[in-house]
Amino acid sequence: MTSTRVLLVLLAAITVIRAQNNPVFKKFEYKHSFRAPNLSQRDGSIPFWIVSGDAIASGEQLRLAPSMRSRKGIAWNKRAFVESENFQVDIALKIGGQGRVGADGLGIWYTSQLGALGPVFGANDFWTGMGLFMDSFDNDGQKNNPQVSLMLNDGTRSYDHHTDGSQQILSSCQRDFRNKPYPVRVRIEYMKNVLTVHVDDGMQPTPRYELCMRAENIFLPRNGYFGVSAATGGLADDHDILDFSVFSLFNEQQKPVPVAEQIPQQEKQKYDEEFERQMKEYEQERAKFKEQHPDKVKEDDEYDPNKYYEDATARELRLIYESQNAIHQVMQNMDQRLAQIQQAQLSGAGAAAAAVPQTGQAAPAAVAGGASFQQHEKNEVITSLRDLTQSVRDMKQYVNEIFTKTYNIDQKIAQGGAGGGGVDSSMHQKVDSLLNELRTVRATQVQTTGPGANCPNVACVSTTIFLVILTVQSGIILAFIFVRSKQDKAKFY
Numbered sequence: 001m002t003s004t005r006v007l008l009v010l011l012a013a014i015t016v017i018r019a020q021n022n023p024v025f026k027k028f029e030y031k032h033s034f035r036a037p038n039l040s041q042r043d044g045s046i047p048f049w050i051v052s053g054d055a056i057a058s059g060e061q062l063r064l065a066p067s068m069r070s071r072k073g074i075a076w077n078k079r080a081f082v083e084s085e086n087f088q089v090d091i092a093l094k095i096g097g098q099g100r101v102g103a104d105g106l107g108i109w110y111t112s113q114l115g116a117l118g119p120v121f122g123a124n125d126f127w128t129g130m131g132l133f134m135d136s137f138d139n140d141g142q143k144n145n146p147q148v149s150l151m152l153n154d155g156t157r158s159y160d161h162h163t164d165g166s167q168q169i170l171s172s173c174q175r176d177f178r179n180k181p182y183p184v185r186v187r188i189e190y191m192k193n194v195l196t197v198h199v200d201d202g203m204q205p206t207p208r209y210e211l212c213m214r215a216e217n218i219f220l221p222r223n224g225y226f227g228v229s230a231a232t233g234g235l236a237d238d239h240d241i242l243d244f245s246v247f248s249l250f251n252e253q254q255k256p257v258p259v260a261e262q263i264p265q266q267e268k269q270k271y272d273e274e275f276e277r278q279m280k281e282y283e284q285e286r287a288k289f290k291e292q293h294p295d296k297v298k299e300d301d302e303y304d305p306n307k308y309y310e311d312a313t314a315r316e317l318r319l320i321y322e323s324q325n326a327i328h329q330v331m332q333n334m335d336q337r338l339a340q341i342q343q344a345q346l347s348g349a350g351a352a353a354a355a356v357p358q359t360g361q362a363a364p365a366a367v368a369g370g371a372s373f374q375q376h377e378k379n380e381v382i383t384s385l386r387d388l389t390q391s392v393r394d395m396k397q398y399v400n401e402i403f404t405k406t407y408n409i410d411q412k413i414a415q416g417g418a419g420g421g422g423v424d425s426s427m428h429q430k431v432d433s434l435l436n437e438l439r440t441v442r443a444t445q446v447q448t449t450g451p452g453a454n455c456p457n458v459a460c461v462s463t464t465i466f467l468v469i470l471t472v473q474s475g476i477i478l479a480f481i482f483v484r485s486k487q488d489k490a491k492f493y
Contacts, residue, residue, distance in 0.1 A: 064230035072122035076227035084248035092243035096179035102237035103137035112221035122229035
């Protein structure tokens with residue numbers, strides 16, 4: 001058993017390798033096919049096909065035989081299949097009726113001659129070629145229907161209906177194709193004298209093919225004709241074809257030459273010369289038009305697409321620039337708003353400081369003057385004052401920490417130099433310069449915030465006065481809010 005499995009695996013691997021080394025090319029042949037929509041023309045005919053018997057073609061389907069007793073119809077392709085020796089046919093069909101059992105069935109043909117009406121599923125007997133039958137009725141009582149069967153004929157044998165051709169068919173599989181919610185799809189592939197048939201179950205919109213039969217050493221007639229037929233008997237079903245698509249198959253050696261390469265070299269050279277001559281005439285006419293109508297002449301870059309359409313790089317740069325510009329604009333607006341708030345705070349603080357030493361009735365005046373001062377503006381001012389105070393404290397603490405750390409580093413360096421540590425002179429210079437700059441910053445800060453600070457452009461206030469003003473202003477605002485809330489309650493009651 002182990003050796004048999006290994007042999008099967010090796011055979012499968014060899015088959016896959018051969019398939020990869022010999023790819024198959026497929027080409028749709030519209031002159032041998034029909035499909036919905038617009039399956040037929042206005043007069044009910046199908047291009048390149050002959051429709052006969054009880055068959056009726058519409059825009060969506062070809063009904064070969066209706067659900068009526070003893071009806072038959074056929075449709076045969078007028079053109080012989082000369083494009084390739086190998087082919088693939090994809091058929092979408094629907095067979096169904098009201099009864100639990102249907103009859104008789106449908107046939108798919110590839111014959112050496114055009115078919116005619118007859119007794120074999122609606123087509124003639126004694127054909128030459130292949131017949132694939134979708135047999136609905138169990139004539140021999142073997143309970144093996146519906147079934148899909150394949151029969152080859154050389155024109156000398158007659159199909160035996162009473163036995164469902166059991167002694168004549170080459171291969172078959174039992175498939176239930178009646179009354180399915182979706183069209184049943186059949187795929188017939190003939191490649192290198194190997195005939196393969198796959199059938200879908202019609203239970204989902206996307207086809208899911210299952211292998212029905214595979215026969216080797218099959219020699220079909222060359223330049224044959226495709227056809228379909230159907231017939232009913234004592235029982236009746238609707239037999240509809242929705243899609244009949246034929247593809248020619250080629251391997252690498254048989255791959256068709258493109259039409260452009262089929263042109264003879266001499267004729268191709270002739271066409272190239274004609275093209276060059278017309279291009280020269282066009283350029284001459286264009287230059288002549290420029291001379292005669294200089295005001296109507298467009299510049300050469302008018303035809304340049306880069307003038308009207310930006311590439312990916314330019315678009316990316318433009319988006320980056322626009323986003324940076326928007327950020328810059330937002331920051332400018334924020335800076336202006338902060339400047340306005342600070343100026344309002346300084347002016348309010350100065351007015352409060354001037355009013356406190358003069359009279360003790362500053363609170364009522366402020367309340368009266370603040371009638372137009374809205375609640376959200378008060379909240380914004382208080383929040384801004386808190387944030388500004390916290391920022392000043394953080395900055396002061398940060399400068400003190402830097403000064404302390406630098407001083408400690410200077411002390412350590414001095415101790416190391418006294419002990420003969422051999423510190424580099426350039427390091428001493430850098431530390432000294434850093435200390436000088438920090439001392440300058442600290443002196444500037446003390447000079448600016450000290451009692452004797454001299455601010456030429458801004459009215460400076462000492463820390464004590466600023467805190468007193470802030471406390472008084474907060475008290476005034478709270479008193480105003482308290483009085484305002486009492487008045488509202490009185491009005492409500």
